Amino acid sequence: MCGIAGIYHLETPKPVDPDRVARMCDAIAHRGPDGAGVWTAPGVALGHRRLSIIDLAGSPQPMPAPDGRAMLVFNGEIYNYRELRHELRQHGAQFRTDGDSEVILAAWQRWGPDCVSRLHGMFAFAIYDCDARTLFLARDRLGVKPLFMAPLSDGSLAFGSELKALLAHPLLRREVDPLAVEDYLAWGYVPDTRSMLKGVTKLPAGHTLLLRHGAPMPVPVQYWDVSFSERRKGKPADLEAELLHLMRQAVSSRMVADVPLGAFLSGGVDSSSVVALMAEASAQPVRTCSIGFDDAALDETSYASRIADRYRTDHVSRTVSSDDYEAVDALAAMFDEPFADASALPTWRVCQLARESVTVALSGDGADEALAGYRRQVFLHGEDRMRALMPQALRGPLFGALGAVYPKADWAPRPLRAKTTLLSLAGDSAQGYARALSFAPPELRESLYSPDYLRLRGDYRAEDQMLALMRGAPARSGLDQAQYADLKFWLPGDILTKVDRTSMAVALEAREPLLDHRLIEFAASLPENLRVRGGQGKWLMKHTMRRFLDDDILFRPKQGFVTPIARWFRGPLAGAAGAIADSAALAGTGWFDTRRLATIAEAHRTGRADHSRLLWQLLMLDRSFTVLGLA
Template structure:
């Protein structure tokens, strides 16, 4: 795992200052503490920070050049099947000097060009310069495990980096907040995978590449992979179950290749337990596992993790974290750069730090919920879809209008909180699902966020995904949207930034693309049956995992943020509305924010997640744009600064 950065002049080959590349990569040292390198040529420069995982020798250092110096690559990630691809290339006459997967990328490009991507099974983001084409090629893995930020500067140069802080080290990057990204963030709790909070910066979307030839117009990114739910396979549950076991085993085993210590996160849930089970089958030594416990019994899963650790005789370590440990807020804000409001990032950071004490690589259980329909929202949405299909248009609209009138009862038992369900029945499927996964609904955002967006709605992203989904049913469309939006924007961003902050490589075997494609090809009833999500997966694991692990209530890393804002963080919530970075943008109704905090503190409403969003946005605006960090002495300068930020 590594950090990459670079500069390419697409018009004319202007000189590239190596010191500028070095500054960009120095901002990424946490991603690669084992070494760094810089390479430049007329009009192009690459930088690399190395976390050595496979072939620890200096021969595998990057940026890596071919023997004829016509190809250069800087690369972040792992190609798990690099030995198989290497053997195929050797049969075609290619020769190799190292045992690294990096050299395989160079040879595969020379042999197949952009088509080489389809042959890779892995997580990656890489930049390759081809001197014969005088072109830059940027590529990102299928599901977006590894990030890549891209921007074109005022002098025409294209710059890229693994994290936003790498781009910010370039002096020509203009820092101005993008209001549409803030709207997206308020809606979902993260800035989506293809967007960025800094105007003009974008992330290369998951499963896309960008091919820039000098002297030609820069084209749009090209999608080279997409999940397909449209052609369900036929077969008995028994046959598909056996195939699934084989695919799970292969996915886990392929991710156990490393020349450094390797272990696993173990929460005691189905997914991490499954990964550990297959690791234990393969490993000749006890698997290193770790988990984080909490000092609140309702949030603590360590007893389940310890049950699995005993079952598979792992070397298990547990560390308890206080449920009110919000001291990590600034650490997380620095790690993410962009605002990120999934509070479970605290637990993920803590378990990553614990793992790094013993291992350099840790396998996680992320991805199965998205691929095999494991979230509670999948079950609720499927039921809503069935009800929606029975309601003619006028009746559906009437039910939705009734939902608008129904009181919002945060305090009531779940069965009495019918408002959102009634509203969803009156909406289209894409909008209803967007609201189901969202954090701050549109009506509340309009009260808080006053910037003119000319009709822009964050929910339209989900409506487009539903319309474009290669799928024949509502559940599959929802899962497609999860894989395209939620997974790379939230889950994979969380794991990448928190693990890389402590120089740990996290691998997600349950996101092996062959496994995801297999899941997408299952009939919907084999992903979700009755009230059981991940139905076929749980059936396939029944002989390996205890019943109480397979069928217990899903917990995850839960952080009691609503309680915090009625207790130790009540002052922080109030401070947001008083001379903060949010106020200096001029985009927010600070009176509305103050009322939100007061109502939450008084117990009149539950706005904990929205307040957490606002707090993390405040921290990000301070770091990225210098807002709010120093109070202006009088009102006039603050107004001028707000106008600059808005521009």
């Protein structure tokens, strides 16, 4: 795991100052504290920060091909590199190192851009072909590793693993994209389809980009997609066996490392499954870690301890304060762009704990997206049954009217919070799911914006891209569409961004075995009743893992990391909430109705409403403006 950065002149191959790329790499030094390097040639410079995981002394970067005709900088891990090394040797390739970086170079020289389809793993890399004078950029299938890009005024393209690498370049224009604010308020993050700064883009997951001097800027090429359009046939027992084989294969392939390796263990289905399969594959006790909270309502460490005892792991647990609000500024600095998923705080804390004893940690991320484990997916599945019973011409006006008048009962038990469900049922599956995913629904966002911003935004709505993604998905049902959107939109924008930034902030490599693309492709082909059954998501996975885990682990309600932000904004952060309306950063844009912001903060402080998620969003937006140098 590392950080990469570089500059490539798109027009004429002008000289590149190596110090400029070195400064870009220094800005992401936390990603790679074990080594640094910069390489330049006419019109190009590549930089690297290394976190040594495999072949600790033998794979420095930037790395030249043995014949000197190509140069690589690489962030990630290739899990099938040994098999590829054997195949490439049969074709005459020679290797000087024992790592996976040189295998990528040999694969490029053998197969060209098609090499990415041979690579199993997480990666973002750049290869400069010295003969063709081309630059090849690639990102892994699911978007585990990030890659930011920006064209600059001198005719070059700058790229880096994080936005802060580009911010270190003096020619980067720091102007907010106003549509990114609409996206952020809708989703709680700036999706991969946009960046907070105008002109900055992100290479999409599963895409490559081939650049040539003197040629127009090309469009990224997609080399992988997942399809929900086919249904696998077979007995449930046979499909269980296949799923277990794929999970075992995914876990064991991610246990290769020349440094201490462990796992996050929350006590939930996914992390417990990973730990159980790690214990099965390891001759030594697995190192596991978990964090608990001093608030019993948020603490799940008893479940993690049970799994650790069952599999005799080398387990460490730490209780942290639920009042961890002092980390807000540090969190904003990690993400650069605003990021409102409050579970980033406990995720960072568990990464800090893991880094005390290991350099690589396996996580359970990905199963919910692939196997329908989110509550919202299960709800959608049920809502679609209701949609099938009533035509849209009747359903839309009826449920739309009911939803409009039903109170937003945040204080009520979950079954009585019907407003969102009613509004969801008024639309089709895509409209309903977009509403379920949103942090701030359209009517709330409308109330926050100033007339100037509404004119600037025009006809654009954040939901547009989600609706287009779902309606154009290779899918048969609303559930298929929802899972496709989760894998393509939510996963890289929220979950993987969260894990990448918080783990890399402490120089920890996080690996996600349940995001093995072969496992994802298998899960997408399962019949719906093997994904959702009896109100339970991840049905096949839970039944597959019954031989490893107890039912109260497998079938208890999903909780995940919870942060008590509602309490914070009525206590230690009440002042920060009240100050949001007067924030120089937010007020200075002229895009918000400051009186409306003040009313929302006061209503939350006094307990008349729960606006904690919105206040957290606005606070992180304010802090990110400072990080980006816009305040």
